[in-house]
Amino acid sequence: MPKYDPSEHDWRIGAACKDTDPSLFFPVGTTGVAVDQIEAAKQVCTTCPCMTDCLQFALDTNQDAGVWGGLGEEDRRIIRRQRAAARRAARQAAAEQGM
Ligand code: SF4
DSSP states (O other): OOOOOGGGGGGGGGOTTTTSOGGGTSOSSSSTHHHHHHHHHHHHHTTOTTHHHHHHHHHHTTOOSSOBTTBOHHHHHHHHHHHHHHHHHHHHHHHHHHO
16 A cells, blocks of 8 residues: 655645535445435536545545545445455466466
8 A cells, every 4th residue: 555645635726525524425434315315426526636646546445434525334345345356366377478
């Protein structure tokens, strides 16, 4: 995991959620009322100029909870699984070429 350097995260200054109640982005659970909260948070993200940086930060630092960069917890888990599978495939391909 890359070391966290706050100076690399100036993008947060322009975040659409900076004046929003943080609990909207970190609902308790992923069912019931939380579903509506997650969708409302994702709507805020669609207006945010920092969406790409925010999502990249969440993926780089393995943020498990909450909505980041317009994606929820399960959305990011899918991306992480896809990236892990791609890394395994690349390692396997490299190992096979080395044989
Ligand atoms: S993408 Fe969403 S969670 Fe990330 S900074 Fe913007 S509004 Fe906040």
